[in-house]
Structure formats: C-alpha cells, structure tokens
Amino acid sequence: MAFKHLLAALNAAFPLVRGASYACNPATFSLPDTTVISASPHSNASQIGLPGTVASCGEPDLVANITADLCRVVLSVQTSPSSAVQIEAWLPDEWSGRLLSTSDGGIGGCIDYQTIQNGAYLGFASFGTNAGHNGSVGFDFFLNQPEVLNDFGHRAVHVEAETAKLVATQFYGCAASKSYYAGCSTGGRQAFQEARLYPEDFDGIIAGSPGIDWLHIVASKGIIARRIGWPYLNSSAYVRTEQWTAIVAEIVKILDPLDGVVDGIIDNPTTQRFDPAILACGTGVLNASVCLHPAQVESVRKAYEPIANTAGQIVYPSFELGSNTGVFSANQVNGTAQLSYTILQDFWLGAVYNNTGWTPMNFNETDMDFSIIVNPGRVNAGETDLSAFYKRGGKILSYHGRNDETVMSALSERLFAGVQSSLELSLDEIHSFYRLFFIPGMHHCSPGLGAWSIGNAQSYPWDYSRLDPEHNVLSALVRWVESGTAPDHIIGTKYVNDDVGGEVQSQRRHCVYPQISKWDGRGNVWRIDLIKDTEIFVHLGLPTSTLNVGTSQCIPIMLCV
Template sequence: MAPSTTTGILLPLLFATSSLAQNTTAPCAISTFSSLSGVEISTVEALQSRSTLLLPDLVPSCGGPNKNVTVSADICRLVANVRTSDSSSIRIEAWLPENWNNRFLATGTGGTGGCIDYSRLQGGAQLGFAAFGTNAGHDGSSGHEFFLNQPEVINDFGHRAIHVEAEVGKQITALFYGREASKSYYDGCSTGGRQALQEAAMYEDDFDGILAGAPGVDWLKIVASKAILARRIGWPGLNSSAYVRPEQWQAIVTKQIELLDGLDGKKDGILDSPQNICFDPALLACGTGVLEQDLCLHPDQVQSVEKAYQPLINGAGDIIYPPFIIGASTGVFSNNQKDGKPILNYSLVRDFWRGAVYNNSDWTENNFTLSDLDYALFINPGGVNSNSRDLSRFHKRGGKVLAYHGLVDTTVTPLLSMEFYKGVQAAVGLSLEEMQSFYRLFLVPGMDHCSTGPGAWNIGQVYPLDSKRLDAANNALLALVDWVESDKAPEFLTGAKYQNDSVSQPILAERRHCPYPSKSRWDGRENRNDARGWACGYV
C-alpha cells in the first residue's frame, strides 16, 4: 500500500470525520471549507452555466491575461493554494457542479506544467463530475526561472502535485456535497498522461479509473529526443551539407503520405499503420524526380533523414527511446532556426535542462548530446522520469487504465505507448487477456498530439463536447466510467472528424478505434466514413 502522502508534504487531516455526516450540498462560501488546514483559499464563487469566467491573473504562457472560458454547468468554483513543503505549494481549482454525478475527477497538465487544464474542467463539470485542476506547483508552461534553486517546486512537477490534488480534492468534494465521492477518476494527456501512470504506480489508491492520453512516460527521453534529432539532421550547422531545411521536411512528410497512403486500401490522407511502414529516404534524392529540384535531398541529407527515423540508442547499444513516426509533422525537431540563426523551437529542452537539470540560466541546447540526457536520467529531477511500468498494486486493487495515442503524434511517438504497454504486461506478469481486463490502449490513425489531425480523432477528450455523443461508445471518459462501475470493457471507441474540427459543424467521418494489439479494419463495402464499416481484428 502506498503512503498517503510523500515526504515533505505538510498536510494534516483536513477536516473532521463529523463533517461527512451531512447529506446535502453545502453553501458555496468560504465558510463551507473553513475546516481545511494547510490550504489557503483565494476564491469561492457561484457561477451559472454558459456564463463567462474571466481569468486575468494567468501568465502569458497559460493564455493570460485576457483569457476567458465558458462555464459549462451551474457550479461552485473554488481556487486555493495547498502547501506541499516549507518552500512550495500547488494551486488547485475546483468546479463543483450543482448536478453532481457522485464522482471525483482530477486532471493534469501539459509540457512543464504550470497551467490548469480548463478544457478538462469544463468537460468534467458538464458531465457532472466534481472536477479539479492544478498548476503542478508553478505558474507558466514556458521558461526556466520557476525551477531555478527550487528543488521542492521540481518535486511538485515531477511526482507530487497530482497526488496532493487527489487527496485535497476529495476532501473538498466531501465538504461541499456532504459525502465522499463514490468513485475517483483522472483525465490527462501528454505530461498529464505521464502524471496518470506515475499516479497508478506510486499511489494506487488515488483513482479507480485513469484516462491517459499520449502518455509522456520516460519524459526526459521524450524531451531530449527533439534536440538529438535536430543534431542528427545537421543542426546547428545551418550551412552544412547534412542540414535538412524546414521546408524540405514539409515536402518529405507530404511525399511520405502521398507514396504510402494506398497501402491500407484507400487513399484518404491517413496512414492506418505507420508503425509498420519502412521508408527509404533515398526515394527523395536529387535525380529521382520525386521532389522538386530545390527540395530534393543531396547525399548527406539522405543520411540525415535516415538517422531522423532511427531510435535513440545508448552507449551499450540499447534502444532507450523509439523512433519518430512516419507521416507525422517533424516540426518539433526540424523547425530549428529563426532569422537565420540556429534556435530550437521546441523550448522544453532549453527550459528544463536550464532550470531543473543544470540549474544554469546560461546553458544552451546547441551542443546537446546523449551525455546531457544521461546526466538528467542520473539525477532524475523531481522523480519526473520514474519508471511507472509496475502497475501491479493498481491492478490488484481493481484499477482500470484507458489510454489513447494518435498515430501521427508529433511530440510523443506512439511507439512509446506500445512499448510501455508491453512493459506493463511483463512487469505485472499478465497474459494478453489479463492485460485487457485492466489496461486498454487505443491507437488512433490520423490523430496528432492529444487531439486534432486528419483522422477521426474526437473521442470526447476536448471541450466543447458534442451533446449527441455523450455515451460510452463515443466518449473516452464515459467509457472508462462504464468499465470501472459496470465492468463493461470498451470493445472500441468511435472517433469523429468534424468539419473544421468544430463540434458545431457536421461530422465528416466516424471510425471505430480498437484496443491494442487489435486493429481497426475497413470491410471494403460500407462507406469508409461510416463507423459501421470498421471492425476490430488481429489480422
């Protein structure tokens, strides 16, 4: 059994047991939460559905100071800081809906954290969850200053914030509604997916069900890969014969899709199984006529492109991070110049290594090598890269994991989710059937990082929600609830592609997405844009 708190968390019992005796919703007032200790409440307010919530205090990298969001239900909103050590605290925000479904929902962050995920608060509250978000211990998703000389802030981001959010959030929920939540859930993507699976491994009692999108496990390797891949394609030597320019990469990916799209039986701009495709960049060499003369690859560039699609390998020859995926936009490592100077547009490398790894504002990523990654893995700031593959305790207590990953993810290669799934299976010692009973991974062709893309990517993971698709077949969170509470494991999730990616517009295509390692197959008869023409199978 995991400890109820992590060393350094200054959280006494937050309310008396007698507070749970009431069975009616308490007033939306600070007095309702006065028994909380170690919690500094800044806002308690009642908000009506469809009203506009202004958020003037947000830092620019979180969308401030002019950001506003639509309130998705009649709620009591609470904002508070929770002390996690003598030198750190996290902010949590609660949306407590009037029409509560008796469930608790925590949400995570993205990137280096620092921004409350309002989209998931909106969606959760609309569905009736007592929904919570956190800033993971600092304000902002870009920059390094908040980590400098702040080991406890790094600990919050690395492993502690979601656990504290879960503990305090459940108690806030009980104070407001007069009873504990019947079930507890988590929803997060990218870094939020990492937080999800670390939670399951470290604090198995926090959640009954976990929804993990594009989970950023092995987080340091994910971030470091962008600098390593940039070096592989000739950067920062912008004038070197090996350097492949950003506009060439756009042409490369476009040509990959054009040449390989028909392998799945239909040319629709989507590669159904890019993980199974081998691509020879020599096809794009100058002289082949495949690319225009100003975009074609010279010999050293052919080698650079080949290296870009190879895995990260350590000095012992072991694969430590899977390769980038064919057909995905390469901007995370190929957009690496500004005004003619080398600069990596993917700023997480610079931010985290400056602030949390080296604690040095002058450090630059221009000479990044595997040794920089090795050092980060050795010190593992805040436990951010803790191995969370051993989910045996979470499995034993009956927890469920529903994960999803887009097959054109530009930030976290979907091959990592496949490798992680196999790693959990090995660590827990389960057959495939036993794995499917508690952990299901859905791979989504044509989905980018967490959402968007040319495929039928919408599985209810972003706000606004489509009121016509609020059921377990079309909404991943509701599928998780059905699994946890009714033991109905999701046989598929139906994704939708909307015109202009707006739920207010018509649906252009629907498709069934299947639990790995099965695959979604088109029957060749029904309209390819109709979900009824897709079925799951292992062939």
C-alpha cells in the same frame, strides 16, 4: 442529451446531491496546509474572467465558460516549506457523486479548464492543478527549486486527488462514490505515475498520448535536430524546414495506400520503413528546390533511426513516418539557429543542469544520459509495475494518436508490453484493467486527419450529442469502473474543419489494442453510420450523396513482446 440520462442506471446507484445547501464561501472549507484563495457561486452559461493568468497559459484576458450552476473554489496547498500547488475546483450543484481530476501538458503550470468545463457539465466535481508553478514556458520556476520539481514530477496530482476528496466531502456533506482522472501528454505521464506511485488515488484513469519516459521524449528533439545538421544551418548536411514539408508529404503519398485506404493517413507507421534515397536530386521525385543532396539523404535517414544512449542501448523509438517534423526541424528564427521546442532548453537549463549559462546548441546523448541519472522530481517513475493498482481493481483507458509528432505512439506499445511482462499477465488479464486504443491520423492529443474526437482530455467543448460510452472515453471508463463493461472499441469522429459538434465528416471504430480496425474492401474512405453498426467509406471531398456502405471488424493481430 444529458450525461445523467445516458448513464441513468449508474446514476441511480449514486443519486445526485444538491450542493447548493452548503455555503459557497471560504469558511466552508478547512483543509490542512491549505489557503482558500476564493470561493464563489456561478450560474450556468455565464463567463468568468481569469485575471492574473500568465501569458503561456492563455492571455491576460482569458475567460472560462461556466458549464453548470456551481461553486468555484481556488486553493493553494503547501507541499513543502518552499513549494505549493494551486488547485481549482468546480463543484456543480447537481452532483453525480463522482470526482474528476486533471493536469496539463508540456512542463505543466496551467489549469486545464477544458477538462474541468466538460466534467462540471457532466455532473463531476472537477479539479485542476498548476502542478506547482505558473506557466508552461520558462526555466526560472524550476531554478534552485527542488521541491517545485517534486510537485511537477510526481506530487502535484497526488495532492490534487487527496484535496479533491476532502473538498467534496466538506461541500456536499458526503464522500465521493468514485474518483477519476483524465490527462494527456504530461497529464498522461502523470496518469501512469499515479497508478504506479499512488494506486489508491483513483478508481479509473484516462491517459491520452502518455508522455511516459518523459526525459527521453524531450531529449529526442535535440538529438534529432543535431542529426539533420543543426545548428550549422549552412552545412551540406542540414535539411531545411521547407524541405521537410515535401519529405513528409512524399512519405505519406508512398505509404498511405498500404493500409488499403488512400485517405492521407498511415494507419500504423511503426510497421513501415522508408528509404530517403528516393528523394535524392536526380530521381525526379522532388523538384530541384527541395530535393535532397547526398549528405542530406543521410541526415534524413538518421532522423528516422531510433535513439541509443552512450552505452549503445536503444532508449527511444524512431520518429514515426508521416508525422509533422516541426518539433526538431523548426529550428531557426530569421536565419539564426534556435529550437522552437522550448521545453528542452527550459527543463535542462532550469531542472537538469540548474545553470542559466547552459544552451542546447551542442546537445547530445551525454546530456540525455545525465538527465536520466539526475531524474529531476522523479519525472521518470518507472511506470511498468502497476501491480498495486491492478490488485485493487483500478482501470486504465489509454489512447494514442498514430500521427503524434511529440510522443511516439510506439512508446504506448512498449509500455503495454512492459506492464504485461512486469505483472506476468495474459492478454485477457491485462485487458481486465488496462486497455489501449490507437487513433490513426490523430496528432498529439488532438486533432488530425483521422477520426480523432473521442472525448479527448484538454479538448472543449465535447460533442454533447455523443456522450455515450461508444463515442466518449470518459463515459466508457465510468461504465467500465461502475458496471464492469469493458470497452472493446471507441468510435471516433472527424468533424468538418474540426468544429466539434458540427457537421460530421467521417467516423471510425478504434479497436482495443492489439486488435486493429480493418477495411472490408467495399466502398472507399472510413465513415460510420450513426444508427447501424456499419461503416461508410467516402473519398475526401466527395459529396455525401455518393456514399457507399460497407462493413468492418476489429481483427486480432499477434502481440510482440
């Protein structure tokens, strides 16, 4: 079903514009400090090559699927004498009058084609940015490049937003009606920084798994690695990679039933505690090849403790129970100590210390604290003062997986409470512009065992049969911004083999925080009937003929601040 049919009332207010009457060539565009690299028309359902794409952004032969008749424009915007941001625009012939901007994860550097493709299909003039450098692996693009760091830290998305408005006006002959942003991880960090630093850029923002407090997020991977004995791989305290698989499986086995449903998912790990002593050798819980010796028990205990700075202040929440530990436990290659989480080494080497001789082998809280002092590119922007965005009527829809291995979901709880406190708002008042949804069983941005598909940023293609505001966060945000209907819940979908748009395995209602989605005790595992507002629960692997129908509701819980 086409997006314009699902939101017919909104589109009636903002009629479609024929972009084809404007020439799709470089001469159409005249922007300050900008070079138009290319402008070329493309037909729906065709494919285009993306030559020159660096390896960490895909492959040299990376291609993109064209999702509408459109004009593709590639620009380079000079942001300082020593830095520039590359921006890509997909301008559909059938335009809804809306803009959609996006960014990338990790240390940026890649155009988010997934979101651009979805946006163009839905009639948005869609934009992506490389955040000022090419590639998401490496340190050399940051080394001795303070202005490139400013682009990555806070400037690139702002430049993208301003450029998008000019490009759309010049191509379509009229200004956009609304401007939206969707990003996940680092893109989620940039979402909140936009609302904080540049509140006029966007009318509505989607912030997935937001990497706010980014320096502590990255530093935590090195600190926890040290807590489990790394880089001393032969020490009695070191917990081997294969042991962690057994540890996490046992944690899930023990804690999963506490939410009332045995489905392999811990609904909210921030409310649970776990004593690793139960996994010690001799208890019989783990076999002799992976059970924990005394020093290892202590290492696992420390791995799940919050992180404090050198002054003893807790600055980062505990690693969440049930999440994949590879970000800190996959730390050797062929028996040699080496972090697989390369972002830490790349950013501290190229941006924090600006020293090619630095290594993370002795990483500790002093290194973490130093990064906060330096704050390269203002990558930590202090996101809680969103007063200007709130006062101008902007809307933020944020979502976060409860099984996120990279950015702890507790950070989103902390941010929500921080914004509420900074602005001195009641729950109803903060919900008038900022709504948060937790997705049990979802990994970082996507996918996971849970009903994770909600129109996630950096996920393509979406299920185009579920583009309504009940199932798609972008549609929900547009409805909220343009008609004032705020989302109370989002229905997530889990597909068989995570083949989005294929056979539905299960669904679940995800409630606006601080409400929770609670099983009513009838039936077994979560599934939502697509016609009625009821929920079906099935055991994993059980044939659909044995489904039992039950009901559920969003239940209020106390918000601790």
